[in-house]
Amino acid sequence: MTLRARLGLALLGVAILGAGTAVAVPRIHRPQLPPPPPLPQALALDETEWAITPSRRVVAAGDVRLRVYNRGEDDHDVVIRERNGTVHREYLEPGESATITARLAPGTYRIICSLFAGTPESHEDRGMWTVIRAKKDPARARLEAKRARAKAAKAAKAARRARI
Numbered sequence: 791m792t793l794r795a796r797l798g799l800a801l802l803g804v805a806i807l808g809a810g811t812a813v814a815v816p817r818i819h820r821p822q823l824p825p826p827p828p829l830p831q832a833l834a835l836d837e838t839e840w841a842i843t844p845s846r847r848v849v850a851a852g853d854v855r856l857r858v859y860n861r862g863e864d865d866h867d868v869v870i871r872e873r874n875g876t877v878h879r880e881y882l883e884p885g886e887s888a889t890i891t892a893r894l895a896p897g898t899y900r901i902i903c904s905l906f907a908g909t910p911e912s913h914e915d916r917g918m919w920t921v922i923r924a925k926k927d928p929a930r931a932r933l934e935a936k937r938a939r940a941k942a943a944k945a946a947k948a949a950r951r952a953r954i
Contacts, residue, residue, distance in 0.1 A: 829929070831854055832855040837866045847923060848923050854891070855890070856868070858888050870900075899923070900920075
């Protein structure tokens, strides 16, 4: 056997012995998943001829800002109705934009262009509507729960001091 072959076998033996004595290091896992990011509280609505396209379909319940753009060639409006019956409406000429702030409770909301409602030329009947969903934000719920726990702990501490 040549010197080169012997050296190769020796290195192979060392590699095999070294692999057998290697210490396995356990993987470190997160004990919990990170919290989900907060839901957005704003969205954009693009109006074109016979369509309303939202930038997102799900928003956080509460005060939601809707930025509306008329990118079409005709006049349009945008209408959204809150759960309490409050109606928000903005009329837009071509190229105009407007902002609506609505207080949305958790649920589904239909946003429409109400021009020519009840006629054969109704923009809503031609497809100018969309649906968005307002959800209770888990991040906000965690913050409210944390505040409630802190308030309860403070009240308990005050009660203990009053007994002393």
